[in-house]
Amino acid sequence: MTFTVQAAVADRGFDVSLSLGAAETIAVMGPNGAGKSTLLAVIAGLLHPDSGMAQLDGRTLFDLEDGRGEWTAPHHRGTALLAQEPLLFPHLNALENVAFGPRSAGASKQDARKSAKHWLAEVEAEELQSRRPSELSGGQAQRVAVARALAADPGLLLLDEPMAALDIHAAPLLRRLLKRVLARRRAIIITHDVLDALMLADRVVILEDGRISEQGPTRDVLQRPRSRFAAGLAGLNFVAGSITAHGLQAGDLIVYGQHDDLPGPLPVGQPGVAVFPPSAVSVFLSQAHGSPRNSFAVTITDLEPHGDRIRVRAGEGGQLGADITPEASADLGLSPGMRVYFVIKAGAVSIYPG
Numbered sequence: 001m002t003f004t005v006q007a008a009v010a011d012r013g014f015d016v017s018l019s020l021g022a023a024e025t026i027a028v029m030g031p032n033g034a035g036k037s038t039l040l041a042v043i044a045g046l047l048h049p050d051s052g053m054a055q056l057d058g059r060t061l062f063d064l065e066d067g068r069g070e071w072t073a074p075h076h077r078g079t080a081l082l083a084q085e086p087l088l089f090p091h092l093n094a095l096e097n098v099a100f101g102p103r104s105a106g107a108s109k110q111d112a113r114k115s116a117k118h119w120l121a122e123v124e125a126e127e128l129q130s131r132r133p134s135e136l137s138g139g140q141a142q143r144v145a146v147a148r149a150l151a152a153d154p155g156l157l158l159l160d161e162p163m164a165a166l167d168i169h170a171a172p173l174l175r176r177l178l179k180r181v182l183a184r185r186r187a188i189i190i191t192h193d194v195l196d197a198l199m200l201a202d203r204v205v206i207l208e209d210g211r212i213s214e215q216g217p218t219r220d221v222l223q224r225p226r227s228r229f230a231a232g233l234a235g236l237n238f239v240a241g242s243i244t245a246h247g248l249q250a251g252d253l254i255v256y257g258q259h260d261d262l263p264g265p266l267p268v269g270q271p272g273v274a275v276f277p278p279s280a281v282s283v284f285l286s287q288a289h290g291s292p293r294n295s296f297a298v299t300i301t302d303l304e305p306h307g308d309r310i311r312v313r314a315g316e317g318g319q320l321g322a323d324i325t326p327e328a329s330a331d332l333g334l335s336p337g338m339r340v341y342f343v344i345k346a347g348a349v350s351i352y353p354g
C-alpha cells in the first residue's frame, strides 16, 4: 500500500520523485516558486506533466512513460485536495457540502447524510451543520472543508497551506484537529510553518527550484540541515563549500569547526556544510586574535529586533546572522553598511558532508 509519483514539467523546471508509506504524512516546504503547488496539482490531476508516472495503492493516476498516455480523471484518483480557502459550495449548508462527495460517489441520500454527520462530528463541527458558508467563520469553514475532504475517504489527502488564511486564534485549533485526523492517514501538507512540519508530519521534504534538495525526519533535517532553506527554518547560519582537513573551504573563506560526532574522518575534498547558531557569533570592530576561532570580515546589511536580542545581518543577501544584546550593539555603534568582524568559536560550528 504505497503512493509513488515521478513527474517532470519542463516549462516550470519541475522534476520530482516521491513515495509515501501507508499512513505516512509528509510536509513539503520550500521558497516561493519552488514547485510545491505544482506537485499537488500534478498529483490531484489538475496539471498534466510532460512525463512521469504515479500510482496510488495499485491504481495508476497517470503513466506517461514510453509513449503511454494513461490518465485518470481528478475525481477518480482517490485523492482529496484541501486548499488555503475552504471553497465550499455557497448555496449548500455545511451538511450538504460534506454529503456532496459520498452522494456523487453513488451513496443514497440517507447514507450520504449519515456519513456527513459522522465527519462533521470528527472535526467538531456538528453544531454547524445547517449553516451556509456565509454564516461560518474562516476557521469553521476550514473545519467543514476538512470534513468534506475526509468524507470522500481519500487514499491520499493533499493539503495546500490549510492554516495560511486563518487568523492566529483559529490556526492552533485546526492544527490540533489535523494532528488527530492525519495520525492514521496518508497525506502531503504544504506549509511555510516549521511547527506544522514538527507537529503533523513524519518527514519533511524540502523543494527548491523544482527539485527535492533534502528530506528526512523533521527533527533530523532541522538539526543537521543540508540546504540553505532548511538551515533558515532551523534559524541557523549556513555556509556551503568543500571539506578540508581542518574545516570547510567556501571560496576565500575557511571555516573551522567540529565534526567529532561523525564516525571516521570527513571526506576531504567532498562537498560539505558548516552550520552555527547566530547566538554563537560575536561582533567585533577589529580583527580578533586567539585560537581556535573563526573571524570573518563582513558588511552589515541589516539590524533587526530578535526576541530580547538584536539580529545583525551581514554578508551577501544578509545570509549570516549574529544575535547580540542591544547594549552591545549600541556600544559598538553598529549600523548598516559598517564593516565588522563576525567571530565564532570553532567549537560552536558543526561541519558535515552536504
Ligand SMILES: Nc1ncnc2c1ncn2[C@@H]1O[C@H](COP(=O)(O)OP(=O)(O)OP(=O)(O)O)[C@@H](O)[C@H]1O
Pocket (backbone or CB within 6 Å): 011, 012, 030, 031, 032, 033, 034, 035, 036, 037, 038, 039
Ligand atoms: N499557471 C502557471 N503557468 C506557468 N507557470 C507557472 C504557473 N504556476 C506556477 N508556475 C511556475 O512554476 C514554478 C513553480 O511554482 P509553484 O506555484 O508550484 O511554486 P510554490 O512552491 O507553490 O510557490 P508558492 O510558495 O509561492 O506558492 C514557478 O516558477 C512558477 O512561476
